[in-house]
Amino acid sequence: xxxxxxxxxxxxxxxxxxxxxxxxxxxxxxxxxxxxxxxxxxxxxxxxxxxxxxxxxxxxxxxxxxxxxxxxxxxxxxxxxxxxxxxxxxxxxxxxxxxxxxxxxxxxxxxxxxxxxxxxxxxxxxxxxxxxxxxxxxxxxxxxxxxxxxxxxxxxxxxxxxxxxxxxxxxxxxxxxxxxxxxxxxxxxxxxxxxxxxxxxxxxxxxxxxxxxxxxxxxxxxxxxxxxxxxxxxxxxxxxxxxxxxxxxxxxxxxxxxxxxxxxxxxxxxxxxxxxxxxxxxxxxxxxxxxxxxxxx
Numbered sequence: 001x002x003x004x005x006x007x008x009x010x011x012x013x014x015x016x017x018x019x020x021x022x023x024x025x026x027x028x029x030x031x032x033x034x035x036x037x038x039x040x041x042x043x044x045x046x047x048x049x050x051x052x053x054x055x056x057x058x059x060x061x062x063x064x065x066x067x068x069x070x071x072x073x074x075x076x077x078x079x080x081x082x083x084x085x086x087x088x089x090x091x092x093x094x095x096x097x098x099x100x101x102x103x104x105x106x107x108x109x110x111x112x113x114x115x116x117x118x119x120x121x122x123x124x125x126x127x128x129x130x131x132x133x134x135x136x137x138x139x140x141x142x143x144x145x146x147x148x149x150x151x152x153x154x155x156x157x158x159x160x161x162x163x164x165x166x167x168x169x170x171x172x173x174x175x176x177x178x179x180x181x182x183x184x185x186x187x188x189x190x191x192x193x194x195x196x197x198x199x200x201x202x203x204x205x206x207x208x209x210x211x212x213x214x215x216x217x218x219x220x221x222x223x224x225x226x227x228x229x230x231x232x233x234x235x236x237x238x239x240x241x242x243x244x245x246x247x248x249x250x251x252x253x254x255x256x257x258x259x260x261x262x263x264x265x266x267x268x269x270x271x272x273x274x275x276x277x278x279x280x281x282x283x284x285x286x287x288x289x290x291x292x293x294x295x296x297x
Contacts, residue, residue, distance in 0.1 A: 006255040007033075007134075017140040023087050025144035029137065030084050035260035037133040039077075041125020044216060046076060047190065048120050051225035052179045055113055056186035064282045069192045070199075074270045075280050080121060081261040082277075088151055092263060095277050097155045103285055104156070111159050116175045118158065122149045123172045126165070128216075132243050134250040180225050187227035199269075215239040 003011070010033055017025040030038045049055045059065055064072045079096050086092040104114070122145055130136045137145075142165040149168075153161040162168040197213065198206045205212075214223045215235040223230055261267070266274045 003251050004254050007251065007253075010255050011135060011138070014141055015138045017138075017144065019140070019143060019147075022144035022147040025141055026148045027084055027087075029141045029145070030081075031259040031261060032255060034129050034133050034135075034137065034141075035256070037129045038125045039260065040132075040216070041128040042077060042080060042121060044128060045120035045124035046073065047193065047213070047217075047226065048124060048222070049117055050186040050189040050193075051176075051181075051222055052113070052116070053181055053183035053186060054109065054179070055117065056183050056189055058108055059189055060185035062282070062284055064284050065189050066192045068283065070196055070270055072282065073193060073196050074268050075282070078275070078280055082263055082280075083152065084148075085259070085261060085263050088148075088155060092277065096280075097152070099281050101156055103282060106285075112175060114156075114158055115153065115161065115171065116179075118149055118153050118156075119162070119168050119172050122146060122165070122168055134247040180221055182225045182227065186225060190226045190228065211235050212239070 010028070014025060014028060014033060049059065079100065082096050083093050088094075088097065126137050126142055126145060146162065146165045146168055150161045150163060162171055194209055194213065198209045201209060210228050211231075212235070214228050214231040216239065217223055217228075218231055218236060220230050264274050264276070266272050271279065
């Protein structure tokens with residue numbers, strides 16, 4: 001199918017992007033070329049952490065997601081987009097990395113757990129875009145995304161981080177094969193946050209929120225772990241038909257000249273007048289006393 005010339009032009013530029021321009025390449029991918037699908041991928045990545053019992057237990061014990069699910073979800077997205085929009089070494093980017101390090105300083109878990117959480121933001125959106133976006137990510141975009149999360153992980157002192165997307169996929173798949181399982185805490189986290197999806201849907205579609213999620217996951221192992229109903233052929237066919245129609249229209253439209261996200265601006269019910277950097281972050285931050293098996297002195 002013939003592409004609008006602005007889409008074709010940007011796709012060529014993203015295909016031929018210089019490896020040293022990794023931040024700009026990833027920014028273009030997330031904010032313009034594949035913006036809607038990358039946002040959906042980030043959304044699905046957020047839920048995936050609930051399917052790992054050890055991570056789910058920590059999140060459940062902290063209480064932020066069950067007590068303030070909307071704020072936790074929106075703030076997580078804002079941190080990611082702030083880093084992408086401004087760059088890791090910008091003033092706003094450094095602020096967000098300091099926030100991440102502060103929040104996670106006393107969070108229990110091993111390096112593989114932390115690396116998995118980081119790599120959900122890399123692997124899940126690209127997998128989604130490969131299958132469902134109006135075009136697949138280019139190899140240059142995948143390399144740029146991998147470099148972005150490698151540098152972010154280094155800023156969070158995570159140790160060894162995959163240098164290629166193929167290595168990131170392998171770690172991700174191996175980790176999930178060993179660790180995904182149902183847990184009461186994970187199911188409760190899922191039940192709390194699925195309300196966010198419902199709130200963003202038209203009223204008639206809200207009863208089908210879980211069905212939509214399972215169709216997007218398309219992974220029985222994952223939906224079983226999250227306590228969601230298994231997907232059906234009908235729901236998958238419906239999702240694919242909707243996305244195919246969307247992509248057909250997308251091919252004919254010019255590439256948006258407005259970024260998908262503008263730092264600090266309004267854009268949600270949580271921050272209707274915009275937000276300041278100090279507005280972002282959890283109210284409950286884990287301390288040594290929050291850790292299991294902690295014995296007071």
